[in-house]
Amino acid sequence: MKSKQRLLFYILLAILLVSACSKDKVEEPNKKPTNPDESESVDETALYQAPFTGVMSEEESLRRPVAVTINNHPLARPQSGLSEADIVYELITEGNVTRLLALFQSELPEQIGPVRSARDYFIHMAKGLDAFYVAHGYSPDALALLNSGYVDHVNGMHYDGTLFKRSTDRKAPHNSYISSDSIKTAEETTNSSMEINKIPSLSFHESIESAKIGDSTSSFVVQNGTHPNFTSTYSYQEENGTYDRTVNGMLTIDKTNDEPIALSNVLVFEAVHQTIDNEGRQAIDLESGGKALLFQAGIVKEIEWVNLDGILTPFENGDPAKLVPGKTWIHIIKTNPGIGTNVSYELGE
Secondary structure, three states: OHHHHHHHHHHHHHHHHHHHHHHHHHHHHHOOOOOHHHOOOOOOOOOEEOOOOOOEEOOOOOEOOEEEEEOOOHHHOOOEOHHHOOEEEEEEOOOOOEEEEEEEOOOOOOEEEOEOOEOHHHHHHHHHHOOEEEEOOEOHHHHHHHHOOOOOEEEHHHHEOOOEEEOOOOOOOOOEEEEHHHHHHHHHHOOOOOEOOOOOOOEEOOOHHHHOOOEEOOEEEEEOOOOHHHEEEEEEEOOOOEEEEEEOOEEOEOOOOOOEOOEOEEEEEEEOEEEOOOOOOEEEOOOOOEEEEEEEOOEEEEEEEEEEOOEEEEEEOOEEOEEOOOOEEEEEEEOOOOHHHHEEEOOOO
16 A cells, blocks of 8 residues: 555655746747857947947037138247148248148137138048138139139138137137037028038058058158148157157147147149149149158158049059048148159158
């Protein structure tokens, strides 16, 4: 009798165990998989590449580029806003004095200037970049282009004292400034598009390490004429991967924040220049392309530049040359005497 009871006990126990196992199997699909390959993927934050700097960011900047002609006379230095420019172009105007075209897209500083007068080549560059163009004054050829509606723009000749403000610490024509708010007001007033519509065909390295292929050089000099006030010296800062810029012994800083200009790339483009009037104004060929030098990551490369859909673009071996993500300064110098005379550097080991 006891053996039968014992047998019945084991049978009931077995039934309970089977029932418990069945319940576990039913609940199995609700458990998270233990296989790493089957685990739920972790959401990664989307990153966006700034079109003119190549810098990756969590926020996508869709604002239209703004191109501002900035005074580069010694009495206009230090300028405001340059540390936030994606690209700065430096070109000769007249009398071997250079002027800057600063392009802002990823950032738009609170104050920019001193703003200076337009030249036709600045306007053509702004048009190619599809940028809203800002200047204060104009040459005769520039005025004709602006009056034709060739480019969306605002000019300080029509808004002096309103959208453009004069500083009291400097004398005209070295004291005209415009704010980011005034630029936005000007865009609205002129019914100009405020969103980017044209993406440049610029190419960027994934990291600075991949850019370190070429001849090593830690410093170099770019001349516009022979005057030291328009001769730039660049020094590579290995710890930051950027270049400092000095002119006539003075470090180039941003007046707004006293920060030095930190450049990831410096380019030198040769272009044909022609003097067109008694004032010494220049016609500059920005269509034909030509010889170029690229300085980045402590190295130098001989490349070329091409006008690609209106944008002056560095090329290497038939493709857009890769830039190091960050800010870029571009010198456009005369073909005569050219890079061989106007740019000097020593190669390292």
